[in-house]
Amino acid sequence: MKETLLRGFSGLVYIALLLLSFLNEHTLILIFFVFGLICISEFKKLVQLSHWSPYLIFTIIYFVFGYWKIFVNSTYGLDVATQILQVITIFVLLFLIKDLFSEKTIPLFEFKKYILTTFYLSSAFVFLPLITKYDGFFDVSILLGSFILIWINDTAAYFVGKNFGKQKLFPSVSPKKTVEGFLGGVFFACVASFFISLYTYDVSFNSWLILSIIVSTTGTLGDLIESKFKRQANVKDSGTIMPGHGGLLDRLDSIIFAAPFIYLFLRILRHVS
Numbered sequence: 001m002k003e004t005l006l007r008g009f010s011g012l013v014y015i016a017l018l019l020l021s022f023l024n025e026h027t028l029i030l031i032f033f034v035f036g037l038i039c040i041s042e043f044k045k046l047v048q049l050s051h052w053s054p055y056l057i058f059t060i061i062y063f064v065f066g067y068w069k070i071f072v073n074s075t076y077g078l079d080v081a082t083q084i085l086q087v088i089t090i091f092v093l094l095f096l097i098k099d100l101f102s103e104k105t106i107p108l109f110e111f112k113k114y115i116l117t118t119f120y121l122s123s124a125f126v127f128l129p130l131i132t133k134y135d136g137f138f139d140v141s142i143l144l145g146s147f148i149l150i151w152i153n154d155t156a157a158y159f160v161g162k163n164f165g166k167q168k169l170f171p172s173v174s175p176k177k178t179v180e181g182f183l184g185g186v187f188f189a190c191v192a193s194f195f196i197s198l199y200t201y202d203v204s205f206n207s208w209l210i211l212s213i214i215v216s217t218t219g220t221l222g223d224l225i226e227s228k229f230k231r232q233a234n235v236k237d238s239g240t241i242m243p244g245h246g247g248l249l250d251r252l253d254s255i256i257f258a259a260p261f262i263y264l265f266l267r268i269l270r271h272v273s
Helices: 002-021 025-046 053-066 068-072 078-102 110-132 141-164 179-197 205-233 248-272
Strands: 168-170 174-178
Touching: 002 025, 025 053, 025 110, 025 205, 025 248, 053 068, 053 078, 053 110, 068 078, 078 110, 078 205, 078 248, 110 141, 110 248, 141 174, 141 179, 141 205, 141 248, 168 179, 174 179, 174 205, 179 205, 205 248
Parallel strands: none
Antiparallel strands: 168 174
């Protein structure tokens, strides 16, 4: 009973902080900065990286992109810098996907650890605030909708997989995930995208439908990749900051992996519309 209450309380605190972050741009930047520091701390332990420099790199990248106009005194160069960061980030994430499917263990030589803390985590957190400003003004609807899609995808995948799952999706990394669960999660996320579209006037249902597939697919990949890191580190959770839930990285692994792909789709959408 005590463990259930503790799990419920830590979950409520997490949800409350997320909702608080959506109040305004500065609150969101601050709260996700703290989330980023915690996730980097947890990830450093998973890959056995002791140096403090990833915190400094994250802080510089995060606030330069978060407050570009203050640092540069204009928005000049922001679009180009964002594109460069996006290309590098997605390139690194694609290599992680390759390692997920082709390697028994993800190679973790020293230089790669710094690459991952920079472009798997730090830059991913940069894209979370950028998603809220993709059209030039602060709007949390797409980021909030993406979180909702991930929660629905995860919940549906769990229940469909538990009741109907037969074929394992990736048994060497996550034995409980099934192909049926994955497809069920995508399906219910697609259904949810219709209802989300009713409350977001700037993004059509067709765009939300594509977003639901992007979020469900990349979110699942992000979860599997983090699970592989944990399996290599021989730990069940990335941390203990959320009693009953594990680490904060366990809660955010899907959205931070999906964020650069979400932002890429929004950029394409903006240029073709």
